[in-house]
Amino acid sequence: MDYILSLSYGKDSLACLGAIEELGWPLDRIVHAEVWATDTIPADLPPMVEFKAKADAIIKDRWGITVEHARGNQTYEKAFYRIRRKTAKHRPGQYYGWPFTAKGAWCNSDVKMPPLDKLERGENVVYIGIAADEPNRFHNLTEAKKSPLVEAGWTEQMCHDWCERNGLLSPIYANMARAGCWFCHNQGVNSLRILRRDYPEYWAIMLKWDADSPVTFHSDGRTVRDFEKRFQLEDQGLISADDKVFRWAMLDEPLNYRLF
Numbered sequence: 001m002d003y004i005l006s007l008s009y010g011k012d013s014l015a016c017l018g019a020i021e022e023l024g025w026p027l028d029r030i031v032h033a034e035v036w037a038t039d040t041i042p043a044d045l046p047p048m049v050e051f052k053a054k055a056d057a058i059i060k061d062r063w064g065i066t067v068e069h070a071r072g073n074q075t076y077e078k079a080f081y082r083i084r085r086k087t088a089k090h091r092p093g094q095y096y097g098w099p100f101t102a103k104g105a106w107c108n109s110d111v112k113m114p115p116l117d118k119l120e121r122g123e124n125v126v127y128i129g130i131a132a133d134e135p136n137r138f139h140n141l142t143e144a145k146k147s148p149l150v151e152a153g154w155t156e157q158m159c160h161d162w163c164e165r166n167g168l169l170s171p172i173y174a175n176m177a178r179a180g181c182w183f184c185h186n187q188g189v190n191s192l193r194i195l196r197r198d199y200p201e202y203w204a205i206m207l208k209w210d211a212d213s214p215v216t217f218h219s220d221g222r223t224v225r226d227f228e229k230r231f232q233l234e235d236q237g238l239i240s241a242d243d244k245v246f247r248w249a250m251l252d253e254p255l256n257y258r259l260f
Contacts (some may be wrong), residue, residue, distance in 0.1 A: 033115045038205075100217075182199065
């Protein structure tokens with residue numbers, strides 16, 4: 001039996017290291033599931049790639065464990081461009097496209113989870129980063145899947161503070177408030193805005209995928225191209241960049257919303 005920490009490099013999963021230490025629980029392995037956008041481009045933004053290398057060094061030095069980086073067979077792009085079987089809802093030869101579906105996103109189950117699913121086979125115990133103030137996630141906990149944070153009573157803020165004190169707080173939290181795939185359909189508008197501004201080569205890939213997808217980027221029917229038009233109008237000063245006052249109708253009549 002191995003006791004394994006499933007590490008995402010977010011504040012909660014990293015803080016599990018401190019909670020495990022406090023509780024005196026055993027820890028044999030630390031495993032991170034690597035997601036890649038394409039064969040050559042990781043799903044993480046460059047600052048996160050650098051941070052993961054830094055965190056690995058700290059973990060190796062303090063806990064003596066080398067983080068295992070497990071990668072599945074599918075990149076996001078390969079999964080995106082899979083061909084669907086003909087059904088009542090899909091034409092023959094149609095791509096999967098963006099992962100939003102009524103049954104949930106395929107990106108987690110098909111791209112991220114396969115390497116982690118192997119950890120739960122046999123008699124392994126897997127530690128996951130669910131904080132003590134996230135009761136809506138407690139249903140995920142079992143005898144074989146435990147949260148050191150819940151057991152130790154660590155809240156999300158406590159996890160943030162522990163990571164900050166120990167040099168393990170991701171720089172992503174400084175301006176994007178999330179650590180995840182740069183192409184994620186669940187990210188907020190400001191994250192998309194920053195991605196377009198700072199990583200135009202990645203934004204171009206998203207626009208290409210968007211043009212090829214039979215599924216819209218968001219469940220409300222909005223596409224990446226819609227966001228591109230919105231950001232263009234913001235750049236031109238024709239509409240406000242304030243998300244609190246934005247309405248999609250502004251894309252049709254931008255001059256009516258121009259800031260003077």
